Amino acid sequence: QQKVQQSPESLIVPEGAMTSLNCTFSDSASQYFAWYRQHSGKAPKALMSIFSNGEKEEGRFTIHLNKASLHFSLHIRDSQPSDSALYLCAVSPLPGTGSNRLTFGKGTKFSLIP
Amino acid sequence: GALVYQYPRRTICKSGTSMRMECQAVGFQATSVAWYRQSPQKTFELIALSTVNSAIKYEQNFTQEKFPISHPNLSFSSMTVLNAYLEDRGLYLCGAREGLGGPETLYFGSGTRLTVL
Numbered sequence: 001q002q003k004v005q006q007s008p009e010s011l012i013v014p015e016g017a018m019t020s021l022n023c024t025f026s027d028s029a030s031q032y033f034a035w036y037r038q039h040s041g042k043a044p045k046a047l048m049s050i051f052s053n054g055e056k057e058e059g060r061f062t063i064h065l066n067k068a069s070l071h072f073s074l075h076i077r078d079s080q081p082s083d084s085a086l087y088l089c090a091v092s093p094l095p096g097t098g099s100n101r102l103t104f105g106k107g108t109k110f111s112l113i114p
Numbered sequence: 115g116a117l118v119y120q121y122p123r124r125t126i127c128k129s130g131t132s133m134r135m136e137c138q139a140v141g142f143q144a145t146s147v148a149w150y151r152q153s154p155q156k157t158f159e160l161i162a163l164s165t166v167n168s169a170i171k172y173e174q175n176f177t178q179e180k181f182p183i184s185h186p187n188l189s190f191s192s193m194t195v196l197n198a199y200l201e202d203r204g205l206y207l208c209g210a211r212e213g214l215g216g217p218e219t220l221y222f223g224s225g226t227r228l229t230v231l
């Protein structure tokens with residue numbers, strides 16, 4: 001059964017900082033990797049996703065995937081107060097196989113120093 | 115845009131009683147619906163995955179007898195927590211997606227928070 005683990009459990013950074021959130025997974029057959037963000041009291045929302053090894057950048061966010069290391073990460077640059085949230089990583093097997101299971105980690109609680 | 119509504123937002127039930135929660139997809143066809151539980155211990159567990167025209171697949175530690183799910187059409191799903199006890203506390207989230215393959219993005223509702231007395 002897929003195991004997805006996130007680190008750190010929580011992170012507090014000053015505004016403007018660059019930071020990294022990590023996610024490891026156990027199933028080497030995984031094909032889809034995503035980050036979701038959940039603001040307090042709100043629904044989790046998909047932030048970014050990636051299928052193949054390498055990097056993908058969208059604005060201040062970059063996702064980096066290394067399948068061989070069973071690891072992917074989310075880099076946030078120029079952290080803003082609106083970035084404060086619970087960040088959840090999610091992993092899924094090959095899309096379209098009929099097995100649409102998305103397995104989530106427990107999350108990293110990210111907040112800015114007030 | 116794609117939206118998912120869940121209700122009730124919060125519910126309190128006595129130990130041993132049951133409660134039903136509902137999930138409504140608006141703006142897209144919810145071909146598959148996944149029910150998750152986000153517990154006070156911060157785990158984010160998949161309970162079951164319901165895909166139209168397929169049997170509902172329950173994860174290890176979750177059963178149909180305890181968490182019966184209905185997915186009668188492409189916009190609605192419901193789940194009941196039968197015989198709720200303290201360990202069933204948590205935020206129950208439904209995530210719906212359109213299509214049977216391709217991108218895996220789930221659109222989540224804001225959840226139903228279950229408190230058991």
